[in-house]
Amino acid sequence: MAREPDVPQKSSPADEHFHRGDPLVPRPPSSPPDPLREQQHSAGQHPTSLANCSSLKVLWLNNNGLDGQIPADLPPNLQQLQLSTNDIGGTIPPSIANATALRKLSCAFNRIEGRIPDELAELGGLEILYLGSNLLAGMFPPAILNLSSLTGLGLNTNMLSGEVPSDLGNSLPNLQILSLAQNLFHGKLPHSFVNASSLRVLDISTNNFTGVVPSSIGRLSKLVKLNIETNKVQARNKQEWDFVSSLANCTELQGLSLASNLLEGQVPNSLGNLSINLQYLFLGQNRLAGNFPSGTANFPNLIILGLDYNRFTGVVPHWLGAFKFLQKLSLSTNMFTGNIPSSLSNLSQLIELLLDTNQFIGHIPISLGNLQSLETLSVSSNKLHGRVPEGIFSISTIREIGLSSNNLDGQLPAEVGNAKQLVILLLSANKLSGDIPSTMGACKSLEDIELDSNIFSGNIPVSFGNLFGLKVLNLSYNNLTGSVPASIGNLQHLEQLDLLFNHLEGKVPVHGIFKNATATHIDGNQGLCGGASNLHLPSCSVMSSYLSKHRLPVILKVAIPLACMLSLLAMVIFVLLWQRKNHLKTSISSLSFDGKFPKVSYKDLVRATDGFSLSNLIGTGRYSSVYRGKILQEENVVAVKVFCLETRGAQRSFIAECNALRNVRHRNLVRIVTACSSIDSSGNDFKALVYEFMPGGDLHNLLYSTEDNDNSLKRSYISLAQRLSIVVGVADAMAYLHHNHHGSIVHCDLKPSNILLDNDMVAHVGDFGLARLQVSSSFGDSTSVSSVAIRGTIGYVAPEYGAGGQVSTAADVYSFGVVLLEIFIRKSPTDGMFKDGLSIAKFAE
Known part of the structure; x- marks a missing residue:
């Protein structure tokens, strides 16, 4: 039987x-x-x-x-x-x-x-x-x-x-x-558990167990697999880590998973005493620190090693290349440094190599192309530079390549067309240039292509129309020219098309995904026309008439750029000579601020904030951190907003805030003191804005903070008069932004946390990192608006933004309405009570 x-x-x-x-x-x-x-x-x-x-x-x-x-x-x-x-x-x-x-x-x-x-x-x-x-x-x-x-x-x-x-x-x-x-x-x-001495498999994973692993667990000498992952088991000191030494008695142990728990500190050296038969070791998603666990060198039979989502530092050892049975290596989301070891190319059975979100430097080893069983390669979010190795596209099994958020440059190799099984290609936020290879159209399995935030030029390959399984195509923030291929409209599975901010022109197709304004993003391409009506593009006849009126003679098309280049060259020479003469370094860029703004350097701001100490940290946001400080030129305390330039979008946020605030003055706007665009002590770009300090904090904290009265927590009291004053102040500020003589400014992210209060509870609107200047240009009766993809806050963003609508003052008014209701009913629009069709507006009604 x-x-x-x-x-x-x-x-x-x-x-x-x-x-x-x-x-x-x-x-x-x-x-x-x-x-x-x-x-x-x-x-x-x-x-x-x-x-x-x-x-x-x-x-x-x-x-x-x-x-x-x-x-x-x-x-x-x-x-x-x-x-x-x-x-x-x-x-x-x-x-x-x-x-x-x-x-x-x-x-x-x-x-x-x-x-x-x-x-x-x-x-x-x-x-x-x-x-x-x-x-x-x-x-x-x-x-x-x-x-x-x-x-x-x-x-x-x-x-x-x-x-x-x-x-x-x-x-x-x-x-x-x-x-x-x-x-x-x-x-x-x-x-x-240890009294069931015949146990071979003990799996208690994905529960809510707490406490420590008993140090007597080694009594289970016949144990083959032990899985405690995804619980709340802790190990914070030597005594609580003793169970690892005990497991050395389990001479038949093949699999051990302690992932997703509360393990802290360095992995004990006793890990290396575990069975030489160990094949699976999972330590990921804990709070482990220190260098790469040296004890793992004693496990030549490892098939999977997972150390992801910890705080490991130092270099990845070269001896990993000797693990001839290794099929998956996951080191993602740590702080590993140094070069990616070229010895990893010796892992002939490797299927997944996950090194993303670390601090690796240098080049991607060319020899990784020798990994002929590799299916997934992820090295995104590191500090790698150099070219994309063409050999990785010749791996017949490769299905996913993630190289985003590095400093890779040069052209994307035409050999990308050799990756016939490739499903996902992520190359965002690099410095890749040249044409997008048309050979990519041969990768019939592709479902996700993300090439955004590079400097690709030339046309969008017509061959993309052959990728019938494509679901996501992101080519935004490049220098692409020419027309949008009509063949893209034939891709029946395409769910997201992002062509934002290129130099595309001509008629937009009207079939396929181009009928879906929510899924098609084409703003920032001034030459596009036609398309489906919900894209709100000018008609091609109006566009043609406009261009014919403004078309320059051929000689001017050559003469003007040449004159500009010569003028720029002369200016550069002048600046270099001036710098040499005065032995000065520029401490503030030409942001078009007028003379009323004092100049400050990076060193000034370091002194003002006590070295950007945590004790002076007021708050953090998507792109920046805000510190309390005092610069010599100012008698009062200031708020220093330091932009994290490594975060995608921070540079644009800094420029947007500068553009929005350099010429505006209003009693209900947070007053900008000055700006600093310089380099820090490590030679990296540094950008900061200095604002008047608001001692009353932000409106969100005021609405939802509590007071401890007689050992009972109560909401802070805000009188009706104070609420009315805040509402009127915000309304005045928005009216000024929308109708000031410098042109309309659309805030794009009005919410309580961006409304600051002074000592007198007077409201001041701040955080213009998403603000947009609204500039009209005549194409018949249509209006063109300078905008980027909207990244406002859920609950406050106007519905038309989610449907791909243009930036508008009306959307700001919508956000103001939500804030108005929130101030008086003290309920966030994302409160858990608002579900099943009930919104803050319907609740108030």
């Missing part, structure tokens, strides 16, 4: 088992059916009555399409009942206890619900109980503690809750497999 599988699991590719999220339990071997002892149905409902099958001992109905419920009248002599991987519902009938000879019960991967009946306690001879991947609920069934003969218990992936009995290991001493993963269990880890 075929051998009973360890734990029933749905069939899936073998490599899925190697991923961190999968339970660390063996896959079932394939077993041929035994025609003498197995009754098998292809689909439909299984037999509802088995009472007359008195001689039936084994019934295997796994992996069919059976529905219905577990039969209530099982034969008394039945020893094995296997119903796993079907569509069986209902509950476990208490009458199952009548089958007193039952030794193995497996009903995993069904829709069985309710509680596990107490009557199971009467099955004293039960050895295997697998009920995983169902809808079972309730506390841990105490009846199971009476089944002392159990060798396999699987309750994983249900909705069981409460604490696991502290004497579980004492009551079930013969357990070899215990899987409680993916439930709602909580409380301390039961130390009695």
Whole structure:
């Protein structure tokens, strides 16, 4: 008869088992059916009555399409009942206890619900109980503690809750497999687990267990796989890390996962004493620090190593290249430095290489093209430079390449067309230039192309129309020219098209995704016309008439740029000579501020903020941090807004704020003192704005802060007069912005946290990082608006922004209306009460 599988699991590719999220339990071997002892149905409902099958001992109905419920009248002599991987519902009938000879019960991967009946306690001879991947609920069934003969218990992936009995290991001493993963269990880890000394697999992952791993866990000397990931288990000192030393007694250990817990500090050196047979080691998503764990060098059989989402520093060792069985290496989101070791190209079986979000420098090793089994390469968000190695596109198995947010330059190799299995290509935020290779159209599997924020030029390849599975195409913020290929409109699966801020021109297609204004982003291309009406582009006839009136003679097209270049050259020479003569460094860029603004240097701001100390930190935002300080030129305290230029969009936010505030003055706007555009002590670009300090904080904190009165927390009191004063002040500020003589300014992000208060509770509107100057240009009766993709705040953004609408003062008025309601009812528009169609406006109404 075929051998009973360890734990029933749905069939899936073998490599899925190697991923961190999968339970660390063996896959079932394939077993041929035994025609003498197995009754098998292809689909439909299984037999509802088995009472007359008195001689039936084994019934295997796994992996069919059976529905219905577990039969209530099982034969008394039945020893094995296997119903796993079907569509069986209902509950476990208490009458199952009548089958007193039952030794193995497996009903995993069904829709069985309710509680596990107490009557199971009467099955004293039960050895295997697998009920995983169902809808079972309730506390841990105490009846199971009476089944002392159990060798396999699987309750994983249900909705069981409460604490696991502290004497579980004492009551079930013969357990070899215990899987409680993916439930709602909580409380301390039961130390009695170690008394089930025959345990080979212990999986308690994805629960809410707390406490520490018992230092006596090494008594489980037969342990093969231990999975404690995704809990709240802690290890903060040497004593709490002692369990690692204890695990050295588990000489058969192959898999260990401690990921997604509360482990802190350095990984102890005793890690290197674990079994040389270790194949899977997951330590990711903790708070681990220090250098790369040196103990891992002792595990030559590693298949997966996961150290992601920690605080590791230092260099990645070259000896990793000796792990000839390694299939996945995940070091993402740490602080590793130095070069990417070229020795990684020796990992001939590597499938996933995840090095993104670190501080790697240097080039991407050309030799990575030798990894002929590689499917995923991610080195995004580092400090890499140089060319994109063409060899990585010749890897026949490559499916995902992520190189975004580095300093890569040069052209994208034409060899990209060799990557026939490529699904995702992420190259955003680099310095790539030249034409986009037309060979990319040969990558028929591509679904996501993101080339934005580079300096690509030339035309959009018409061959993109061959990528029939494409879902996302982002080419924004480049120097692309020419027309938008009509073939892109034929891509039926395309969900997002972003062509913002290029130099495209001509008629926009009207079919396919171009009919969806929400999914098509084409602002910032002054030469585009036509298209669907909801894109709000000028008609091509009006555009043609306008261009013909303003077309320059050919000689001027050459003469004007040449004159500009010569003038620029003369200016550069003059500035260089002037700098040499005066031995000065520029401390503030030409931001078009008038002479009333004092000049400050980076050193001035360092002194003003005590070295940008945390004690002076007022708050942080998407693109910047704000510090309290005092510069020598000012008698009063100021707020210094320092922009994080490594964050995409921060540079544009700084420029937008400068443009918006350099010529405006109003009592209800935060007064700008000066600006600084310089370099810091490390030679990096530095940009900051200095504002008048607002001691009253922001309106959001005022609305939702609490006071401690008589040991009870109460909302801070704001009188009706104060609220009216704040509303009128904000209204005055917005009216001035929209109608001042320098042209309309659209704030784009009006919300309580951007409304600051002085000592007299007078409101001042601030944070113009998303503000846009509105400039009209005549194309018939249409109006062109200078804007970028709107990134306002959910709850305050006008609906037309979400539908791809243009920047407008009306959208600011919408945000003002939301703020108005919020001030008087003291409810945020994103409050949890606003759901199922109820909004802040409907609530107020």
